[in-house]
Amino acid sequence: xxxxxxPKFHHPGLKKNELGYTHRDYEGKISTLxxxxxxxxxxxxxxxxxxxxxxxxxxxxxxxxxxxSSKTPDYFLGNSHGFNSVHGRMPSVLTGANLANRDLIYxxxxxxxxxxxxxxxxxxxxxxxxxxxxYIVENNGVYGLTKGQFSATADRGSKxxxxxxxxxxxxxxxxxxxxxxxxxxxxxxxxxxTQLVPLIAAAIRHKGASFIDVISPCIAFNNHAGSTKSFDYxxxxxxxxxxxxxxxGREPISVDYAPGTVQxxxxxxxxxxxxxxxxxxxxxxxRLGAQTFLQKHAAKGQIVTGLLYVDxxxxxxxxxxxxxxxxxxxxxxxxxxxxxxxxxxxxxxLR
Amino acid sequence: xxxxxxxSSVNDFVVRFANVNGSGSASANxxxxxxxxxxxxPVSPRNIFPSNIQxxxxxxxxxxxxxxxxxxxxxVDMMVAMNPQTWDKDVAxxxxxxxxxxxxxxxxxxxxxREDITVIGVPLTAITNSTYTDPRQRQLFKNIxxxxxxxxxxxxxxxxxxxxxxxxxxxxxxxxSSNVHALHLGRDWAxxxxxxxxxxxxxxxxxxxxxxxxxxxxxxxxxxxxGGATVCAWYPITPSSSVAEAFTSHCKKYRHDxxxxxxxxxIVQGEDELASIGIVIGASxxxxxxxxxxxxxxxxxxxxxxxxxxxxxxxxxxxxIQRAGPSxxxxxxxxxxxxxxxxxxxxxxxxxVLLFPExxxxxxxxxxxxxxxxxxxxxxxxxxxxxxxxMNHRLCRPLKWDDAKQYDRGKVxxxxxxxxxxxxxxYLDVDGDGIPYRTYPGTHPTKGSYxxxxxxxxxxxxxxxxxxxxxxxxQRLVRKFETAQxxxxxxxxxxxxxxTKYGVLYFGSxxxxxxxxxxxxxxxxxxxxxxxxxxFPFHSSVASFIADHDFVYVVEQNRDAQLRQxxxxxxxxxxxRLVPILHYDGTPITARFIAxxxxxxxxxxxxxxxxxxxx
Numbered sequence: 001x002x003x004x005x006x007p008k009f010h011h012p013g014l015k016k017n018e019l020g021y022t023h024r025d026y027e028g029k030i031s032t033l034x035x036x037x038x039x040x041x042x043x044x045x046x047x048x049x050x051x052x053x054x055x056x057x058x059x060x061x062x063x064x065x066x067x068x069s070s071k072t073p074d075y076f077l078g079n080s081h082g083f084n085s086v087h088g089r090m091p092s093v094l095t096g097a098n099l100a101n102r103d104l105i106y107x108x109x110x111x112x113x114x115x116x117x118x119x120x121x122x123x124x125x126x127x128x129x130x131x132x133x134x135y136i137v138e139n140n141g142v143y144g145l146t147k148g149q150f151s152a153t154a155d156r157g158s159k160x161x162x163x164x165x166x167x168x169x170x171x172x173x174x175x176x177x178x179x180x181x182x183x184x185x186x187x188x189x190x191x192x193x194t195q196l197v198p199l200i201a202a203a204i205r206h207k208g209a210s211f212i213d214v215i216s217p218c219i220a221f222n223n224h225a226g227s228t229k230s231f232d233y234x235x236x237x238x239x240x241x242x243x244x245x246x247x248x249g250r251e252p253i254s255v256d257y258a259p260g261t262v263q264x265x266x267x268x269x270x271x272x273x274x275x276x277x278x279x280x281x282x283x284x285x286x287r288l289g290a291q292t293f294l295q296k297h298a299a300k301g302q303i304v305t306g307l308l309y310v311d312x313x314x315x316x317x318x319x320x321x322x323x324x325x326x327x328x329x330x331x332x333x334x335x336x337x338x339x340x341x342x343x344x345x346x347x348x349x350l351r
Numbered sequence: 352x353x354x355x356x357x358x359s360s361v362n363d364f365v366v367r368f369a370n371v372n373g374s375g376s377a378s379a380n381x382x383x384x385x386x387x388x389x390x391x392x393p394v395s396p397r398n399i400f401p402s403n404i405q406x407x408x409x410x411x412x413x414x415x416x417x418x419x420x421x422x423x424x425x426x427v428d429m430m431v432a433m434n435p436q437t438w439d440k441d442v443a444x445x446x447x448x449x450x451x452x453x454x455x456x457x458x459x460x461x462x463x464x465r466e467d468i469t470v471i472g473v474p475l476t477a478i479t480n481s482t483y484t485d486p487r488q489r490q491l492f493k494n495i496x497x498x499x500x501x502x503x504x505x506x507x508x509x510x511x512x513x514x515x516x517x518x519x520x521x522x523x524x525x526x527x528s529s530n531v532h533a534l535h536l537g538r539d540w541a542x543x544x545x546x547x548x549x550x551x552x553x554x555x556x557x558x559x560x561x562x563x564x565x566x567x568x569x570x571x572x573x574x575x576x577x578g579g580a581t582v583c584a585w586y587p588i589t590p591s592s593s594v595a596e597a598f599t600s601h602c603k604k605y606r607h608d609x610x611x612x613x614x615x616x617x618i619v620q621g622e623d624e625l626a627s628i629g630i631v632i633g634a635s636x637x638x639x640x641x642x643x644x645x646x647x648x649x650x651x652x653x654x655x656x657x658x659x660x661x662x663x664x665x666x667x668x669x670x671x672i673q674r675a676g677p678s679x680x681x682x683x684x685x686x687x688x689x690x691x692x693x694x695x696x697x698x699x700x701x702x703x704v705l706l707f708p709e710x711x712x713x714x715x716x717x718x719x720x721x722x723x724x725x726x727x728x729x730x731x732x733x734x735x736x737x738x739x740x741x742m743n744h745r746l747c748r749p750l751k752w753d754d755a756k757q758y759d760r761g762k763v764x765x766x767x768x769x770x771x772x773x774x775x776x777x778y779l780d781v782d783g784d785g786i787p788y789r790t791y792p793g794t795h796p797t798k799g800s801y802x803x804x805x806x807x808x809x810x811x812x813x814x815x816x817x818x819x820x821x822x823x824x825x826q827r828l829v830r831k832f833e834t835a836q837x838x839x840x841x842x843x844x845x846x847x848x849x850x851t852k853y854g855v856l857y858f859g860s861x862x863x864x865x866x867x868x869x870x871x872x873x874x875x876x877x878x879x880x881x882x883x884x885x886x887f888p889f890h891s892s893v894a895s896f897i898a899d900h901d902f903v904y905v906v907e908q909n910r911d912a913q914l915r916q917x918x919x920x921x922x923x924x925x926x927x928r929l930v931p932i933l934h935y936d937g938t939p940i941t942a943r944f945i946a947x948x949x950x951x952x953x954x955x956x957x958x959x960x961x962x963x964x965x966x
Contacts, residue, residue, distance in 0.1 A: 104792060
């Protein structure tokens with residue numbers, strides 16, 4: 001229950017990050033989701049990624065829409081401001097927040113109903129506007145809070161718990177994000193923390209529109225035989241193209257992979273992404289190639305995961321609008337009001 | 352049949368230009384209106400246009416009014432008939448004794464004219480074609496040539512018109528001289544071939560004073576600049592689009608950093624109205640001053656977010672430039688038809704603050720004030736304009752700004768206050784005014800964060816579905832709305848010369864027509880006290896005003912007497928005491944309409960003794 005406070009004390013020997021925060025400092029309230037929900041694993045991965053990046057917890061703004069996934073921001077980063085907004089409208093709220101203060105980190109948490117159905121338009125437009133954010137969709141193909149209706153990411157032919165077969169085509173948010181120009185696109189699986197944590201970390205460090213589709217089985221309504229978003233199905237059909245390590249600061253690149261299989265990508269902020277290539281043919285800098293690769297594998301029934309595309313020189317909305325470096329929400333009368341002398345001139349020009 | 356003598360009037364007449372949309376007539380017509388202003392004579396121009404870009408009829412009406420009556424008058428004294436499509440209707444609309452100005456290049460059958468009007472033919476096309484070869488030039492200069500002819504006919508001082516052209520094309524010598532040339536082509540032709548001037552004429556006066564001439568939308572946008580708005584998100588919709596466009600152009604001039612040249616604002620054209628208000632809510636939540644501009648259908652789309660703004664207490668400024676609804680209605684016609692839709696926008700129990708400016712000067716003031724109110728009250732503030740104010744140039748007092756003024760950022764708890772150990776409850780009423788403190792995201796590492804949601808929560812923003820907790824919060828919101836009553840612009844009252852039992856309430860763009868109507872009614876022997884409502888929630892003086900009179904007329908531009916409904920509902924007034932005077936055909940309300948409606952009602956009240964009546 002969210003109104004039950006978690007005890008604050010912790011083991012004195014708990015590991016601390018560069019800023020002196022422990023893992024606990026990145027936690028939130030106790031989850032109210034079903035025990036075993038994939039979303040809770042994503043929450044844990046977000047906590048892990050923020051801890052590892054040594055982010056000041058209060059410098060993150062967590063924004064969500066409505067639905068099971070959108071409840072999760074209450075369960076991580078308890079010292080951050082969170083905003084559980086309107087169904088399908090997280091992207092616009094996040095865009096506005098980002099315009100007001102470019103200095104915070106924006107974490108948008110949404111679900112498949114929230115982003116592929118009611119909020120498909122807002123999802124698309126926030127991506128094409130290149131808002132600097134990490135947009136995570138906790139994708140289970142089903143409406144949980146209203147008890148098991150199909151969402152728009154449910155695969156055609158998949159079966160609901162009640163035995164109904166979905167006849168509508170599925171929306172692949174990753175394919176759409178690629179088409180719309182997202183500069184960081186990944187897919188992962190809630191049950192694969194080793195893949196997911198570094199992806200979230202890399203997305204946070206990415207200056208531009210980062211999108212991660214995380215398949216997250218709904219143990220209550222979409223984890224049965226016939227579902228294509230169940231733990232078993234995803235594990236069997238997961239085709240990871242790469243594994244990632246995020247290297248921040250002065251740490252040398254020390255990866256224990258065989259030479260030749262590691263590709264290092266340096267992002268705009270200086271962080272480096274060490275990609276362990278699992279598929280020799282996969283190039284994460286080729287948007288067109290990524291789209292083709294996805295389609296080919298989707299046709300074979302495979303779910304491609306990993307970092308699918310990254311543009312290390314990405315731009316964001318603030319760059320496009322050429323806004324001042326100072327956050328807009330800190331500008332005062334001095335900076336904003338042209339004053340009476342200017343107004344007199346305006347008046348004179350209107351006579 | 353008596354011969355109708357031509358109308359003779361100095362500085363008091365209406366000229367209407369009937370044009371084809373997209374023919375470039377707008378700038379020539381505006382030049383005409385401005386020229387008269389330069390003579391010291393007030394004008395009130397109005398665009399009457401269809402929902403179309405090119406090819407359909409459009410009209411521009413200029414009321415020349417030495418007495419300064421800025422409302423629409425009704426009737427046309429001179430028609431400049433440049434559109435064959437609407438010829439018959441245009442000719443029919445001229446007042447008896449009026450004037451018809453037309454392009455006489457092609458002969459017209461006499462059946463196309465009227466006997467009771469003066470017909471003035473100028474071969475505009477012939478003059479144009481003999482001077483210009485380029486088709487676009489022919490089109491544009493034809494407009495200036497008719498302006499030149501009108502200059503002679505109405506006795507305008509050509510120097511003043513030239514001066515205006517000079518200001519318009521400053522630094523563009525070629526355009527300047529060719530426009531002046533075209534002006535004289537028309538003027539000279541008229542002087543040589545027609546009896547100039549006519550009975551209608553303009554004489555220099557001093558009635559304009561220091562007033563300015565500006566569109567309400569542009570003034571509201573300037574108010575947003577002065578009021579410190581940094582984020583604007585919008586979606587194109589007539590008649591509001593020019594607010595965002597004006598904000599963009601004002602910001603380009605006044606909001607770039609002197610050193611870096613970077614923008615101290617962010618403007619996003621959203622994919623729809625939902626995104627626009629979402630961006631505004633997100634930005635305001637994060638401590639920026641943000642607004643959107645829209646019209647009726649946009650308000651409908653925004654209502655879910657407006658409920659969130661009310662319940663989660665997030666500032667927002669929405670400028671609603673009203674047009675005739677419902678649905679697409681008459682998108683280029685004016686009405687005051689969203690009063691109820693905005694006052695109670697959204698599901699559940701909601702109430703919102705509305706501001707009703709009467710003209711561009713108030714649009715500027717109220718727009719700037721809306722941001723203070725939104726942040727102080729942490730809720731949505733509607734600036735209720737309409738097409739009549741928004742998209743027409745209106746003569747109004749100069750815009751004023753006090754440089755000592757500081758923005759009221761409302762109750763914001765800072766890192767220092769949190770550090771001092773102040774108790775922070777996001778929905779905690781610490782001052783008894785119903786307004787809680789808020790914190791901006793990112794304020795403090797360990798204190799002051801909270802989770803914003805549209806679901807019920809307690810005073811410390813903790814989720815709760817307890818009935819008592821929910822009701823406690825809803826009651827506080829009522830208290831907050833009561834607080835708002837004394838913060839919003841007060842109504843303005845003007846009493847009749849003699850004590851009277853009758854009053855009239857009105858608001859917004861009805862103002863100039865109302866002022867004029869009072870004079871007409873007084874002349875007819877009807878005395879009325881009047882009160883102009885400038886905001887909702889209504890100040891207590893509204894109820895007292897009603898109590899002080901036997902009954903009160905409520906003049907508004909919608910079918911369902913929406914302001915009246917709101918007064919009845921919010922103040923528990925007996926509806927019988929409020930007589931609706933309603934104008935809703937999409938044209939701006941006129942003094943004639945108000946005076947006739949109220950006058951007729953008043954006449955019926957006069958009890959004539961029976962004996963006297965039969966004799």
